[in-house]
Amino acid sequence: MLFGTELGDVYRAILPNGQLEADEYERIENGVELYDEADNLLAFVPYANLEAFLTEHAYADEGPGVM
Incomplete structure (x- = not known):
């Protein structure tokens, strides 16, 4: 099941x-599959290599962050 960007x-x-940007993603057993807006697979990222998974709203918050 793809999770998309309705907004x-x-x-x-x-x-x-580094970091990768995607329009949609799917969580699978061993990691996350990242897709572009045309549902083309961009990358598979194993959970062991994934430090964080955020939306752009995480960067818009003016409050203090957690490091």
């Missing part, structure tokens, strides 16, 4: 060596 959100997968 135009962009999902960010934070990895040890």
